[in-house]
Amino acid sequence: MIRLLVVDDSALMRRLIGGIFEAESDFVVEIARNGAEAMAKLHVFEPDVITLDIHMPEMDGLACLDRIMIERPCPVVMVSQRTESGAAETMQALELGAVDFVPKPEGAVSLDIDSLAPRLIEKVRAAAQARIRPTLRLAERVRAKVGRQGARPALRRGSAPTRAEGTRAPLRPLGSDGLVLVGTSTGGPQALDALLTPLPADFPWPILVAQHMPSSFTGALARRLDKACALQVVEVSAPTSLAAGTVYVARGDADMIVRRQRGVLIASAAPAASTFRWHPSVDRLVQSAMTVVPPERLVGILMTGMGNDGAATLTELHRNGGYVIAEAEESAIVWGMPGELVKSGGADAVVPLTRIAACLVEAFGCR
Structure with a gap:
Protein backbone atom coordinates (compact mmCIF):
# COMPACT_ATOMS: atom_id res chain seq x y z
CA MET A 1 0.00 0.00 0.00
CA ILE A 2 1.11 3.56 -0.77
CA ARG A 3 0.75 5.91 2.20
CA LEU A 4 -0.29 9.36 0.91
CA LEU A 5 -0.47 12.56 2.96
CA VAL A 6 -2.65 15.25 1.33
CA VAL A 7 -1.77 18.74 2.61
CA ASP A 8 -4.07 21.64 1.63
CA ASP A 9 -5.81 24.44 3.52
CA SER A 10 -8.88 24.16 1.25
CA ALA A 11 -11.46 21.71 2.58
CA LEU A 12 -12.75 21.24 -0.98
CA MET A 13 -9.31 20.37 -2.36
CA ARG A 14 -8.62 18.00 0.53
CA ARG A 15 -11.91 16.24 -0.13
CA LEU A 16 -11.42 16.06 -3.90
CA ILE A 17 -7.78 14.95 -3.87
CA GLY A 18 -8.37 12.58 -0.98
CA GLY A 19 -11.37 11.09 -2.77
CA ILE A 20 -9.36 10.44 -5.94
CA PHE A 21 -6.85 8.30 -4.07
CA GLU A 22 -9.27 6.68 -1.65
CA ALA A 23 -10.97 5.26 -4.75
CA GLU A 24 -7.67 3.56 -5.68
CA SER A 25 -7.21 0.17 -4.03
CA ASP A 26 -3.52 0.61 -3.23
CA PHE A 27 -3.57 3.96 -1.36
CA VAL A 28 -3.97 4.81 2.31
CA VAL A 29 -4.79 8.52 2.64
CA GLU A 30 -4.21 10.92 5.55
CA ILE A 31 -5.16 14.62 5.53
CA ALA A 32 -3.43 17.75 6.88
CA ARG A 33 -4.85 21.29 6.80
CA ASN A 34 -1.55 23.19 6.71
CA GLY A 35 2.20 22.78 6.91
CA ALA A 36 2.32 22.72 10.71
CA GLU A 37 -0.21 19.89 10.84
CA ALA A 38 1.68 18.07 8.09
CA MET A 39 4.90 18.21 10.10
CA ALA A 40 3.08 16.86 13.14
CA LYS A 41 1.90 13.87 11.07
CA LEU A 42 5.15 13.34 9.14
CA HIS A 43 6.81 11.05 11.68
CA VAL A 44 3.58 9.42 12.92
CA PHE A 45 1.91 8.57 9.61
CA GLU A 46 5.27 8.11 7.79
CA PRO A 47 3.94 8.81 4.29
CA ASP A 48 5.47 7.31 1.16
CA VAL A 49 4.48 10.42 -0.80
CA ILE A 50 2.94 13.84 -0.09
CA THR A 51 0.82 16.25 -2.15
CA LEU A 52 1.52 19.74 -0.86
CA ASP A 53 -0.23 23.04 -1.46
CA ILE A 54 1.95 26.18 -1.49
CA HIS A 55 -0.26 28.91 0.00
CA MET A 56 -1.37 27.91 3.52
CA PRO A 57 -1.63 29.61 6.93
CA GLU A 58 0.70 28.94 9.88
CA MET A 59 3.35 27.28 7.71
CA ASP A 60 3.27 27.61 3.93
CA GLY A 61 4.17 24.86 1.50
CA LEU A 62 7.72 26.03 0.79
CA ALA A 63 8.64 26.23 4.47
CA CYS A 64 7.00 22.85 5.04
CA LEU A 65 8.86 21.29 2.11
CA ASP A 66 12.16 22.62 3.38
CA ARG A 67 11.59 21.00 6.77
CA ILE A 68 10.40 17.73 5.23
CA MET A 69 13.61 17.43 3.22
CA ILE A 70 15.68 18.02 6.36
CA GLU A 71 13.73 15.99 8.92
CA ARG A 72 12.37 13.06 6.90
CA PRO A 73 13.04 13.26 3.13
CA CYS A 74 9.97 12.06 1.27
CA PRO A 75 8.73 12.37 -2.33
CA VAL A 76 6.58 15.51 -2.62
CA VAL A 77 4.26 16.56 -5.45
CA MET A 78 3.41 20.26 -5.24
CA VAL A 79 -0.11 21.54 -6.04
CA SER A 80 0.66 24.80 -7.85
CA GLN A 81 -1.09 27.91 -9.12
CA ARG A 82 -0.88 28.56 -12.89
CA THR A 83 -0.01 32.23 -12.33
CA GLU A 84 3.43 33.75 -12.98
CA SER A 85 4.12 34.00 -9.25
CA GLY A 86 2.84 30.45 -8.79
CA ALA A 87 5.25 29.22 -11.46
CA ALA A 88 8.19 30.93 -9.76
CA GLU A 89 7.23 29.37 -6.42
CA THR A 90 6.95 25.97 -8.09
CA MET A 91 10.48 26.29 -9.50
CA GLN A 92 11.67 27.16 -5.99
CA ALA A 93 9.89 24.08 -4.62
CA LEU A 94 11.57 21.84 -7.20
CA GLU A 95 14.92 23.32 -6.25
CA LEU A 96 14.18 22.57 -2.60
CA GLY A 97 13.59 18.92 -3.47
CA ALA A 98 10.01 18.41 -4.63
CA VAL A 99 9.83 15.60 -7.19
CA ASP A 100 7.06 17.00 -9.38
CA PHE A 101 4.05 19.29 -9.42
CA VAL A 102 0.50 19.41 -10.72
CA PRO A 103 -1.28 22.69 -11.60
CA LYS A 104 -4.39 23.47 -9.60
CA PRO A 105 -7.65 23.17 -11.56
CA GLU A 106 -9.01 26.42 -12.93
CA GLY A 107 -12.63 27.54 -12.96
CA ALA A 108 -15.07 25.10 -11.35
CA VAL A 109 -12.61 23.02 -9.34
CA SER A 110 -15.08 20.21 -8.66
CA LEU A 111 -15.60 19.80 -12.42
CA ASP A 112 -11.97 20.18 -13.54
CA ILE A 113 -10.67 17.71 -10.97
CA ASP A 114 -12.04 14.79 -13.02
CA SER A 115 -9.85 15.70 -15.98
CA LEU A 116 -6.88 16.19 -13.66
CA ALA A 117 -7.31 12.90 -11.79
CA PRO A 118 -5.54 10.48 -14.22
CA ARG A 119 -2.42 12.64 -14.48
CA LEU A 120 -2.39 13.32 -10.73
CA ILE A 121 -2.57 9.59 -9.99
CA GLU A 122 0.21 8.92 -12.52
CA LYS A 123 2.44 11.59 -11.02
CA VAL A 124 1.87 10.50 -7.43
CA ARG A 125 2.53 6.83 -8.27
CA ALA A 126 5.77 7.81 -10.01
CA ALA A 127 6.77 10.05 -7.11
CA ALA A 128 6.18 7.24 -4.62
CA GLN A 129 8.92 5.27 -6.42
CA ALA A 130 11.32 8.21 -6.71
CA ARG A 131 14.74 8.30 -5.11
CA ILE A 132 15.00 11.10 -2.57
CA ARG A 133 18.34 12.24 -1.22
CA PRO A 134 18.57 13.68 2.32
CA THR A 135 19.15 17.35 3.24
CA LEU A 136 21.71 18.47 0.65
CA ARG A 137 19.71 19.11 -2.52
Whole structure:
Protein backbone atom coordinates (compact mmCIF):
# COMPACT_ATOMS: atom_id res chain seq x y z
CA MET A 1 0.00 0.00 0.00
CA ILE A 2 1.11 3.56 -0.77
CA ARG A 3 0.75 5.91 2.20
CA LEU A 4 -0.29 9.36 0.91
CA LEU A 5 -0.47 12.56 2.96
CA VAL A 6 -2.65 15.25 1.33
CA VAL A 7 -1.77 18.74 2.61
CA ASP A 8 -4.07 21.64 1.63
CA ASP A 9 -5.81 24.44 3.52
CA SER A 10 -8.88 24.16 1.25
CA ALA A 11 -11.46 21.71 2.58
CA LEU A 12 -12.75 21.24 -0.98
CA MET A 13 -9.31 20.37 -2.36
CA ARG A 14 -8.62 18.00 0.53
CA ARG A 15 -11.91 16.24 -0.13
CA LEU A 16 -11.42 16.06 -3.90
CA ILE A 17 -7.78 14.95 -3.87
CA GLY A 18 -8.37 12.58 -0.98
CA GLY A 19 -11.37 11.09 -2.77
CA ILE A 20 -9.36 10.44 -5.94
CA PHE A 21 -6.85 8.30 -4.07
CA GLU A 22 -9.27 6.68 -1.65
CA ALA A 23 -10.97 5.26 -4.75
CA GLU A 24 -7.67 3.56 -5.68
CA SER A 25 -7.21 0.17 -4.03
CA ASP A 26 -3.52 0.61 -3.23
CA PHE A 27 -3.57 3.96 -1.36
CA VAL A 28 -3.97 4.81 2.31
CA VAL A 29 -4.79 8.52 2.64
CA GLU A 30 -4.21 10.92 5.55
CA ILE A 31 -5.16 14.62 5.53
CA ALA A 32 -3.43 17.75 6.88
CA ARG A 33 -4.85 21.29 6.80
CA ASN A 34 -1.55 23.19 6.71
CA GLY A 35 2.20 22.78 6.91
CA ALA A 36 2.32 22.72 10.71
CA GLU A 37 -0.21 19.89 10.84
CA ALA A 38 1.68 18.07 8.09
CA MET A 39 4.90 18.21 10.10
CA ALA A 40 3.08 16.86 13.14
CA LYS A 41 1.90 13.87 11.07
CA LEU A 42 5.15 13.34 9.14
CA HIS A 43 6.81 11.05 11.68
CA VAL A 44 3.58 9.42 12.92
CA PHE A 45 1.91 8.57 9.61
CA GLU A 46 5.27 8.11 7.79
CA PRO A 47 3.94 8.81 4.29
CA ASP A 48 5.47 7.31 1.16
CA VAL A 49 4.48 10.42 -0.80
CA ILE A 50 2.94 13.84 -0.09
CA THR A 51 0.82 16.25 -2.15
CA LEU A 52 1.52 19.74 -0.86
CA ASP A 53 -0.23 23.04 -1.46
CA ILE A 54 1.95 26.18 -1.49
CA HIS A 55 -0.26 28.91 0.00
CA MET A 56 -1.37 27.91 3.52
CA PRO A 57 -1.63 29.61 6.93
CA GLU A 58 0.70 28.94 9.88
CA MET A 59 3.35 27.28 7.71
CA ASP A 60 3.27 27.61 3.93
CA GLY A 61 4.17 24.86 1.50
CA LEU A 62 7.72 26.03 0.79
CA ALA A 63 8.64 26.23 4.47
CA CYS A 64 7.00 22.85 5.04
CA LEU A 65 8.86 21.29 2.11
CA ASP A 66 12.16 22.62 3.38
CA ARG A 67 11.59 21.00 6.77
CA ILE A 68 10.40 17.73 5.23
CA MET A 69 13.61 17.43 3.22
CA ILE A 70 15.68 18.02 6.36
CA GLU A 71 13.73 15.99 8.92
CA ARG A 72 12.37 13.06 6.90
CA PRO A 73 13.04 13.26 3.13
CA CYS A 74 9.97 12.06 1.27
CA PRO A 75 8.73 12.37 -2.33
CA VAL A 76 6.58 15.51 -2.62
CA VAL A 77 4.26 16.56 -5.45
CA MET A 78 3.41 20.26 -5.24
CA VAL A 79 -0.11 21.54 -6.04
CA SER A 80 0.66 24.80 -7.85
CA GLN A 81 -1.09 27.91 -9.12
CA ARG A 82 -0.88 28.56 -12.89
CA THR A 83 -0.01 32.23 -12.33
CA GLU A 84 3.43 33.75 -12.98
CA SER A 85 4.12 34.00 -9.25
CA GLY A 86 2.84 30.45 -8.79
CA ALA A 87 5.25 29.22 -11.46
CA ALA A 88 8.19 30.93 -9.76
CA GLU A 89 7.23 29.37 -6.42
CA THR A 90 6.95 25.97 -8.09
CA MET A 91 10.48 26.29 -9.50
CA GLN A 92 11.67 27.16 -5.99
CA ALA A 93 9.89 24.08 -4.62
CA LEU A 94 11.57 21.84 -7.20
CA GLU A 95 14.92 23.32 -6.25
CA LEU A 96 14.18 22.57 -2.60
CA GLY A 97 13.59 18.92 -3.47
CA ALA A 98 10.01 18.41 -4.63
CA VAL A 99 9.83 15.60 -7.19
CA ASP A 100 7.06 17.00 -9.38
CA PHE A 101 4.05 19.29 -9.42
CA VAL A 102 0.50 19.41 -10.72
CA PRO A 103 -1.28 22.69 -11.60
CA LYS A 104 -4.39 23.47 -9.60
CA PRO A 105 -7.65 23.17 -11.56
CA GLU A 106 -9.01 26.42 -12.93
CA GLY A 107 -12.63 27.54 -12.96
CA ALA A 108 -15.07 25.10 -11.35
CA VAL A 109 -12.61 23.02 -9.34
CA SER A 110 -15.08 20.21 -8.66
CA LEU A 111 -15.60 19.80 -12.42
CA ASP A 112 -11.97 20.18 -13.54
CA ILE A 113 -10.67 17.71 -10.97
CA ASP A 114 -12.04 14.79 -13.02
CA SER A 115 -9.85 15.70 -15.98
CA LEU A 116 -6.88 16.19 -13.66
CA ALA A 117 -7.31 12.90 -11.79
CA PRO A 118 -5.54 10.48 -14.22
CA ARG A 119 -2.42 12.64 -14.48
CA LEU A 120 -2.39 13.32 -10.73
CA ILE A 121 -2.57 9.59 -9.99
CA GLU A 122 0.21 8.92 -12.52
CA LYS A 123 2.44 11.59 -11.02
CA VAL A 124 1.87 10.50 -7.43
CA ARG A 125 2.53 6.83 -8.27
CA ALA A 126 5.77 7.81 -10.01
CA ALA A 127 6.77 10.05 -7.11
CA ALA A 128 6.18 7.24 -4.62
CA GLN A 129 8.92 5.27 -6.42
CA ALA A 130 11.32 8.21 -6.71
CA ARG A 131 14.74 8.30 -5.11
CA ILE A 132 15.00 11.10 -2.57
CA ARG A 133 18.34 12.24 -1.22
CA PRO A 134 18.57 13.68 2.32
CA THR A 135 19.15 17.35 3.24
CA LEU A 136 21.71 18.47 0.65
CA ARG A 137 19.71 19.11 -2.52
CA LEU A 138 20.66 17.66 -5.85
CA ALA A 139 22.06 20.83 -7.43
CA GLU A 140 24.02 21.66 -4.26
CA ARG A 141 25.51 18.14 -4.18
CA VAL A 142 26.47 18.37 -7.85
CA ARG A 143 28.09 21.79 -7.45
CA ALA A 144 29.98 20.58 -4.37
CA LYS A 145 31.17 17.45 -6.16
CA VAL A 146 32.22 19.33 -9.30
CA GLY A 147 34.10 21.80 -7.11
CA ARG A 148 36.00 19.01 -5.37
CA GLN A 149 36.80 17.07 -8.54
CA GLY A 150 37.61 19.98 -10.86
CA ALA A 151 35.97 20.97 -14.11
CA ARG A 152 37.48 18.35 -16.42
CA PRO A 153 37.73 14.85 -14.92
CA ALA A 154 39.25 12.38 -17.36
CA LEU A 155 36.99 9.92 -19.17
CA ARG A 156 38.29 6.54 -18.03
CA ARG A 157 36.44 3.26 -17.82
CA GLY A 158 35.58 2.51 -14.23
CA SER A 159 35.76 6.04 -12.84
CA ALA A 160 33.69 7.46 -15.69
CA PRO A 161 30.60 6.58 -17.68
CA THR A 162 29.73 3.03 -18.56
CA ARG A 163 29.99 2.72 -22.34
CA ALA A 164 27.75 0.34 -24.20
CA GLU A 165 29.50 -2.70 -25.61
CA GLY A 166 30.93 -2.16 -29.10
CA THR A 167 30.30 1.61 -29.19
CA ARG A 168 32.32 4.29 -30.95
CA ALA A 169 35.10 6.40 -29.49
CA PRO A 170 34.04 9.25 -27.18
CA LEU A 171 32.25 12.13 -28.85
CA ARG A 172 34.20 14.78 -30.74
CA PRO A 173 32.66 17.91 -32.30
CA LEU A 174 32.02 17.80 -36.03
CA GLY A 175 31.26 21.10 -37.75
CA SER A 176 29.65 24.24 -36.43
CA ASP A 177 25.97 23.35 -36.70
CA GLY A 178 25.60 20.36 -34.44
CA LEU A 179 22.99 20.17 -31.71
CA VAL A 180 22.69 18.73 -28.21
CA LEU A 181 19.15 17.39 -27.63
CA VAL A 182 18.05 16.92 -24.01
CA GLY A 183 14.90 15.15 -22.83
CA THR A 184 13.60 14.92 -19.28
CA SER A 185 10.42 14.74 -17.23
CA THR A 186 9.84 13.98 -13.52
CA GLY A 187 12.79 15.38 -11.58
CA GLY A 188 13.94 17.22 -14.68
CA PRO A 189 14.36 20.79 -13.39
CA GLN A 190 16.88 19.63 -10.78
CA ALA A 191 18.66 17.48 -13.37
CA LEU A 192 18.78 20.35 -15.88
CA ASP A 193 20.33 22.59 -13.24
CA ALA A 194 22.98 19.95 -12.58
CA LEU A 195 23.65 19.45 -16.31
CA LEU A 196 23.75 23.07 -17.42
CA THR A 197 25.37 25.05 -14.60
CA PRO A 198 28.85 23.51 -15.06
CA LEU A 199 28.91 24.25 -18.82
CA PRO A 200 30.93 27.29 -20.00
CA ALA A 201 29.45 30.28 -21.81
CA ASP A 202 31.37 29.38 -24.99
CA PHE A 203 29.89 25.86 -25.28
CA PRO A 204 30.08 25.32 -29.06
CA TRP A 205 26.69 23.80 -29.91
CA PRO A 206 23.14 24.97 -29.15
CA ILE A 207 21.36 22.87 -26.53
CA LEU A 208 17.65 22.11 -27.03
CA VAL A 209 15.58 20.93 -24.06
CA ALA A 210 12.23 19.13 -24.06
CA GLN A 211 11.03 19.10 -20.44
CA HIS A 212 7.53 17.74 -19.84
CA MET A 213 5.78 20.75 -18.29
CA PRO A 214 2.72 23.00 -18.86
CA SER A 215 3.20 26.27 -20.75
CA SER A 216 2.57 28.39 -17.67
CA PHE A 217 5.74 26.95 -16.08
CA THR A 218 8.35 26.57 -18.85
CA GLY A 219 9.02 30.32 -18.98
CA ALA A 220 9.76 30.35 -15.25
CA LEU A 221 12.02 27.32 -15.69
CA ALA A 222 13.99 29.05 -18.46
CA ARG A 223 14.36 32.25 -16.43
CA ARG A 224 15.55 30.36 -13.36
CA LEU A 225 18.11 28.37 -15.35
CA ASP A 226 19.28 31.53 -17.12
CA LYS A 227 20.13 33.13 -13.78
CA ALA A 228 22.02 30.02 -12.65
CA CYS A 229 23.99 29.30 -15.86
CA ALA A 230 26.87 30.89 -17.76
CA LEU A 231 24.92 29.90 -20.88
CA GLN A 232 21.99 31.98 -22.03
CA VAL A 233 18.70 30.12 -21.49
CA VAL A 234 15.53 31.08 -23.38
CA GLU A 235 12.05 29.65 -23.87
CA VAL A 236 11.11 28.96 -27.51
CA SER A 237 7.65 30.37 -28.18
CA ALA A 238 8.32 31.71 -31.72
CA PRO A 239 10.71 30.73 -34.56
CA THR A 240 14.21 31.25 -33.20
CA SER A 241 17.63 30.99 -34.89
CA LEU A 242 19.91 28.63 -33.01
CA ALA A 243 23.27 29.86 -31.75
CA ALA A 244 26.15 28.41 -29.76
CA GLY A 245 26.24 29.23 -26.08
CA THR A 246 22.46 29.16 -25.76
CA VAL A 247 19.97 26.70 -24.27
CA TYR A 248 16.51 26.56 -25.85
CA VAL A 249 13.70 25.32 -23.59
CA ALA A 250 10.59 24.05 -25.40
CA ARG A 251 7.39 25.89 -24.54
CA GLY A 252 5.02 23.71 -22.54
CA ASP A 253 1.79 22.27 -23.99
CA ALA A 254 3.49 22.34 -27.42
CA ASP A 255 6.33 20.54 -29.20
CA MET A 256 9.65 22.02 -30.29
CA ILE A 257 10.76 21.18 -33.83
CA VAL A 258 13.95 21.99 -35.73
CA ARG A 259 14.13 23.04 -39.36
CA ARG A 260 16.70 24.61 -41.66
CA GLN A 261 15.89 27.87 -43.42
CA ARG A 262 18.42 29.42 -45.84
CA GLY A 263 21.16 27.39 -44.22
CA VAL A 264 20.25 28.49 -40.68
CA LEU A 265 18.89 26.12 -38.04
CA ILE A 266 15.60 27.30 -36.57
CA ALA A 267 13.68 26.03 -33.53
CA SER A 268 9.93 26.58 -33.45
CA ALA A 269 7.01 25.80 -31.16
CA ALA A 270 4.51 23.54 -32.93
CA PRO A 271 1.03 22.55 -31.71
CA ALA A 272 1.25 19.42 -29.57
CA ALA A 273 0.81 16.39 -31.85
CA SER A 274 -1.75 13.86 -30.66
CA THR A 275 0.49 11.00 -31.87
CA PHE A 276 2.81 11.71 -28.94
CA ARG A 277 1.69 11.15 -25.35
CA TRP A 278 3.95 13.61 -23.53
CA HIS A 279 4.65 17.26 -24.31
CA PRO A 280 6.90 18.91 -25.12
CA SER A 281 7.77 15.67 -26.93
CA VAL A 282 11.35 14.41 -26.84
CA ASP A 283 10.59 11.98 -29.66
CA ARG A 284 9.28 14.72 -31.93
CA LEU A 285 12.23 17.01 -31.17
CA VAL A 286 14.74 14.28 -32.04
CA GLN A 287 12.81 13.24 -35.16
CA SER A 288 12.78 16.79 -36.50
CA ALA A 289 16.48 17.35 -35.75
CA MET A 290 17.46 14.18 -37.61
CA THR A 291 15.76 15.45 -40.77
CA VAL A 292 17.99 18.55 -41.01
CA VAL A 293 21.24 17.68 -39.19
CA PRO A 294 23.48 14.66 -39.95
CA PRO A 295 23.25 12.11 -37.12
CA GLU A 296 26.97 12.34 -36.39
CA ARG A 297 26.42 16.01 -35.51
CA LEU A 298 23.74 15.25 -32.95
CA VAL A 299 24.20 14.42 -29.28
CA GLY A 300 21.20 13.09 -27.37
CA ILE A 301 20.87 13.11 -23.59
CA LEU A 302 17.94 11.43 -21.81
CA MET A 303 17.58 12.05 -18.10
CA THR A 304 15.16 11.34 -15.27
CA GLY A 305 11.47 10.93 -16.07
CA MET A 306 8.59 8.48 -16.08
CA GLY A 307 7.51 6.76 -19.28
CA ASN A 308 9.52 6.15 -22.44
CA ASP A 309 9.50 9.45 -24.35
CA GLY A 310 12.69 9.78 -26.38
CA ALA A 311 13.85 6.17 -26.02
CA ALA A 312 12.81 5.03 -29.52
CA THR A 313 14.07 8.03 -31.49
CA LEU A 314 17.34 8.29 -29.57
CA THR A 315 17.93 4.60 -30.19
CA GLU A 316 17.44 5.33 -33.89
CA LEU A 317 19.86 8.24 -33.62
CA HIS A 318 22.44 5.99 -31.94
CA ARG A 319 22.13 3.36 -34.68
CA ASN A 320 22.56 5.99 -37.38
CA GLY A 321 25.78 7.42 -35.98
CA GLY A 322 24.69 9.95 -33.38
CA TYR A 323 26.04 9.94 -29.84
CA VAL A 324 23.56 9.22 -27.04
CA ILE A 325 23.94 9.48 -23.26
CA ALA A 326 21.47 8.00 -20.76
CA GLU A 327 21.43 9.06 -17.13
CA ALA A 328 22.45 6.18 -14.88
CA GLU A 329 19.92 4.53 -12.59
CA GLU A 330 21.97 5.40 -9.51
CA SER A 331 21.33 9.13 -9.91
CA ALA A 332 17.94 9.31 -11.68
CA ILE A 333 15.01 10.37 -9.53
CA VAL A 334 12.83 8.23 -11.84
CA TRP A 335 14.71 5.87 -14.20
CA GLY A 336 11.80 5.39 -16.60
CA MET A 337 12.89 7.29 -19.73
CA PRO A 338 16.65 6.66 -19.53
CA GLY A 339 15.99 3.10 -18.40
CA GLU A 340 13.94 2.39 -21.52
CA LEU A 341 16.72 3.85 -23.64
CA VAL A 342 19.29 1.57 -22.03
CA LYS A 343 17.01 -1.47 -22.40
CA SER A 344 16.63 -0.77 -26.12
CA GLY A 345 20.40 -0.67 -26.61
CA GLY A 346 20.34 2.96 -27.69
CA ALA A 347 22.89 4.47 -25.28
CA ASP A 348 26.55 4.99 -26.12
CA ALA A 349 27.19 5.85 -22.48
CA VAL A 350 25.25 5.42 -19.22
CA VAL A 351 26.40 8.24 -16.99
CA PRO A 352 25.58 9.41 -13.44
CA LEU A 353 24.12 12.91 -13.46
CA THR A 354 27.17 14.36 -11.71
CA ARG A 355 29.31 13.29 -14.69
CA ILE A 356 27.25 14.24 -17.76
CA ALA A 357 28.41 17.86 -17.94
CA ALA A 358 32.02 16.76 -17.49
CA CYS A 359 31.61 14.36 -20.43
CA LEU A 360 30.44 17.23 -22.65
CA VAL A 361 33.14 19.62 -21.41
CA GLU A 362 35.89 17.14 -22.16
CA ALA A 363 34.45 15.94 -25.45
CA PHE A 364 34.25 19.47 -26.82
CA GLY A 365 37.54 20.61 -25.33
CA CYS A 366 35.86 23.42 -23.38
CA ARG A 367 37.64 25.20 -20.54
